Amino acid sequence: MNIQTVMVIGAGQMGSGIAQVHAMAGLNVILHDIKKESIERGLATITKNLTRQVEKGRVSEEEKQSVLERIITSTELLDAASVDLVIEAVVENVEVKSKIFAELDQIVPPSTILATNTSSLPITEIAAATSRPENVIGMHFMNPVPVMKLVEVIRGLATADEVYEKIKALSLKLGKTPVEVNDFPGFVSNRILMPMINEAIFAVYEGVAEPAAIDEVMKLGMNHPMGPLTLADFIGLDTCLYIMKTLHDGFGDDKYRPCPLLRKYVKAGWLGKKTGRGFYEYN
Template sequence: MNIQNVMVIGAGQMGAGIALVCARSGYHVYLFDTSNEAKQRGYDYIERILEKDVSKDKMSETDKNEALNRITLAHTIEEVANCDLAIEAVVENMEVKTSVFQELDKHAPSHAILASNTSSLPITEIAAETKRPEQVIGMHFMNPVPIMKLVEIIRGLETSDETYQLISEMSESLGKSTVEVRDFPGFAANRILMPMINEAVYTVFEGVASPQDVDQVMKLGMNHPMGPLQLADFIGLDTCLYIMEVLHEGFGDSKYRPCPLLRQYVKAGRLGKKVGRGFYTYD
């Protein structure tokens, strides 16, 4: 099978980023979101990034226009009937994701691969909601998608070798490097990253050090480009909490227990950069 047409479901920062790298790499993209406002914001984000690329001489004006012309704002999810691959990038909630996959399975061509950008939820469970579990796979892009080079590819229990190979090759055509990961809670990236962030929150919670000093330790002492608490603000504290809950429930191990301070911040609405306040305050 030759992947040419891709539907991205969810036009938030992740979905729009995925649509951008696909269109920039020559794929025709159908960008769908149940919210027309979100869909337009996603398209505007793509346009801004491409214009920035032109201003930095990373691409020509012609290439920018051709990439934009390869993006169609889909009116309904049924337009996946035109696609060889669907990449779901909606909210990190199993009920929402399985509902999306049921719709995709109903309307996508029989040859189409259905991929999830989930950062922690089990691919096997998502695939079980479809009649094509061998064609369901995880494609975990890193944020921000246009910059970060990694895609975690997660095989569900039934994912076929052919599906894996096609998605691996397609990811590399986007200029990404791939790693193959088994279907365990948090996969590899978040199983390593989120407990580190959670431990950084505990360090603040227990009065060991301030958020600024915790981040300085990791930036200057461990050569991390960004401290864990600043990174948590960028990811979204609600997302960090949700992934820690998935890890805690999935493994049943107390070492994954979310820090009470993280839970408190989320309940207070201090979700990070997207709302202007988390561990830090943003304009």
């Protein structure tokens, strides 16, 4: 089975980016969300990204229109009935994801691959909600999806070799670099990144230095393009906290204990750039 038609579930920042790169690679895309206004925002983001590419001379106006024509929208999960691949990109919550996968299992053909864009949750547990765990896999795209080259391809305990090879080939077709990862909390990217961010937050909490100073050390001293606290604000402090909790619960090791200051900021609603305040203020 060649993958020709993909449904992307979730039209937020990640989902719209995933839909865009698949359409740009020539695949037919169904962009699904339960809210019509979310789909409209997602399509507006895709159009804005493509318009920027036209202005930079990277794609023509005709190519832009062709990409947009390959994306259709959906508010009904039943529209997945004839797709070759589903990529779920909804909220980072294992119960929500498992419920979607259980529903999809009753809708899609037996050969359809079910992928999740989770950044930290166990693929094996999500796959267990279906009768086809061998067809379930993780595709962890990096944000912003159209720009970042990496895709962590995560095998669940039962993921078939054939399914892995198809997703690897698809990732290459998208112009991405697939990296094979086994199913452990946080995979590779967030298992390394999030404790670094958490430690930077501890440095603020303990009065070691101000956020700007910590970021400057990591940019100038470690050649990071963005400091860990700025990055945390861009990711969302609620997301950072959720992933740290996933690591802490998954490994049972206190080295993954979320910093109390991170918990305090999230409780205060200081979630970073999306709320206008995190470790920095945003207008």
